[in-house]
Amino acid sequence: MKEPPVPLGQFLSSNWGDSIDEVKRAIGRDGNKWFKDDTNKSPFTLYASGNYLDFPALFSYFFTPExxxxxxxxxxxxxLSVYGKAKDLLIQKFKEPSYCGPDLNHWSWHDKSLLILQKDSTHVQISYSSGPFLIRNQKEGGLVRK
Structure with missing residues (x-):
């Protein structure tokens, strides 16, 4: 596997491994607004709304269970028009995807970090995952990405 030339890095103002309160503050710094805290039950998620890539977006922040x-x-x-813009920006930053298919691209790193861009008939989704914290999530019994 050829790794992208730069690491995945943080997501907006949130760093991988941040606590729930740190992420809530970061969401505010980003100009977005969290609206639902489901971090006390599986899948341990904090939801926010706002803008990303100059488009309205829904954000789902996932936390390790323990x-x-x-x-x-x-x-x-x-x-759906965000797909082309997102793909161009991601290729500009991370170069060619590790896998490219119809309406699905992903970039992966040796530390198990993963970035997925996908589109279906109604939505576009970008998923950012920190490899070291994905592994920690699995060890704590959290969601396992298939």
């Missing part, structure tokens, strides 16, 4: 640390963020759009 230590409550940020390991994944999904950004969902209802405007």
């Amino acid at each position: 230590s409550k640390r940020l390991y994944r963020v999904d950004v969902t759009f209802s405007d």
